[in-house]
Amino acid sequence: MKTTIKDVAELAGVSIATVSRVLNNKDRVNANTRKKVQQAIQALDFKPSTIARSMINNETHTIGLLIPLLSNEFWSNFAEGIEQLLWDHGYTTNLFMADNNSFDKMKAIMKTIENKRLDGIILCSVPQLPEQVKELSEMIVAANIPAVTFEFSLPGIPSVKGDHIQGGCMAVEHLIRFGHRSIAYIGGPEISIAREMGFRQAHLLHNIPCQEALIQYGKPTVDFGREAMKKLLVSDMIHTAVFCANDLLAIGAMEAIHARGLQIPQDVSVVGYDNIKACEYVTPQLTTIVQPVPQMTRLLVETLLEAKDDLSHVSNRNFILPMEIKVRGTTGPVKA
């Protein structure tokens, strides 16, 4: 049997109230009794039950983290950051995976979170349909649980997003600065449409026509990157650079370019997005857009903990964070 506060009280010869008092050192306790109690705690190796406490405080000191999946470098870095910050603030992380945004799974998870009375939730898994957004929103209101969202927003709930329009724009402007005027895009619906909007915006800003024939849509994988690039290279469309909506696509594209016997960046420049580790492992190293993950996680955690104290204070905070570009070896001036 676990030792309880009662055992400690008995051994120390005091009431359980007194033990509780030294445990929480809130009320004042006589120095001698305090010592006696502390010795008893030591002797019995007493660990107060967090769940009994939760019954009274309505606090579990546990936060739910809901992400699409973990076997993806972006999300695992992200989750690592969240876990560390929460731990530093005295909270424990309950990890939930939404199986790549399955809404049924999300609903089941929300129910579990409510049953477990978690202190808050960080929502990173994006509902796909508008009615799902509404349903999720209603669930959170009904559950009355502090929440923050990442990469999407819900009415009245603080959010953090990356500015992917700016990110996409920055990638393309980098290419334009190198003299490129025919730039291809490889992306797809599973990655935020914003990156493509940035691609278009850069063209607009610099008065360069955007060639629809150079745009390829598909799954965000190395395989599709390779296939898409292969198609682009076979076509007679001239293009001297390609912007890929994520690094995996870019790595695939690089393979196709090399397979065709072309040089990077002399023949074709390539820009990726996300800055996964593999960017440094490919040859040449991949120029890419890097997301400010440390800042993102910090804002999410801090905002959530503030929301716990007073939601109205932060409910209108919607951060949009700028990307940065990491220039490496896959981009260079257009051939003379």
Add this chain to the structure above:
Amino acid sequence: MKTTIKDVAELAGVSIATVSRVLNNKDRVNANTRKKVQQAIQALDFKPSTIARSMINNETHTIGLLIPLLSNEFWSNFAEGIEQLLWDHGYTTNLFMADNNSFDKMKAIMKTIENKRLDGIILCSVPQLPEQVKELSEMIVAANIPAVTFEFSLPGIPSVKGDHIQGGCMAVEHLIRFGHRSIAYIGGPEISIAREMGFRQAHLLHNIPCQEALIQYGKPTVDFGREAMKKLLVSDMIHTAVFCANDLLAIGAMEAIHARGLQIPQDVSVVGYDNIKACEYVTPQLTTIVQPVPQMTRLLVETLLEAKDDLSHVSNRNFILPMEIKVRGTTGPVKA
């Protein structure tokens, strides 16, 4: 205010005991009352408090997962597998990171786990010193919490390990089969020593002398892989292949080989370990040893849940799982 079982009872016009009975449908309840109660539950959107339940059942339906870090492909894949399996079994995963095996952090985590009365713990973070192993072991006994360990063992606690001696041996035998007789090793103390033992065992088995001068120790990073290989290539020691204790080292080694103007595998064959995704992104694709992660996670979860019911039943289970080799483009016959 949260709606409680009391509210439901009132609305349905029954006692809270009856509500509890339909909730757990254990005892028999009249069909009519059951319906009334279920309607009341619906109407109030009642979600029973897991923590109040925990007080009585001594079950939190939460398992602690303690890993060294998440921003490492092996561990994030691993954690993803564990989370999915636990969810399927009706458990929630509480994630803890030991900051790359800091023992102080591990102790703090163990205390938290005990306070929170988690139902069990999957320990993947390896204490470094023998006295730490002993201390951890004592903590688990004192906490009386079901546990399983991964990649190390504690007395009386079930464990799952990869057979890295066999894995290392398999890697080297693959090279030997290709005719290689001078094989270098790049590894280090931060990766299980077993892989090096496998390297040696393969030499022994095939009666090939193991050349100590071809062994390089350092941090398990791409950078060290590159530096180590550079040294090996500069030395006048002849070697036609290198076995790296993980894929990052192998990727670094490949860079150094290419930088020297040599061809893989024509001039030097390379074998890695772990099968990270980047293996497929480098040119040529990296031959490597793959760990049976799905089987590992399955055994850990199943054994832990059995241990919860009856520890003595499983306490002597110590699984050692064989590795497999994934042959790709970095290994080939030794030059004639």
Add this chain to the structure above:
DNA sequence: AAATAATGTGTAAACGTTTTTATAAACCTT
């Protein structure tokens, strides 16, 4: 020295469930 304030500690209620025990009503037996 009496009145008042400050200090320290115990008692008991509360948190939201499950479960044991008790009891009433309905159903069988004969």
Add this chain to the structure above:
DNA sequence: AAGGTTTATAAAAACGTTTACACATTATTT
């Protein structure tokens, strides 16, 4: 129709804490 079962429900105790309240002691004021 009396006794014995079965069925359905309620009342109350329990889980391990915190905390409001009460009370006794001691210290400080006047």
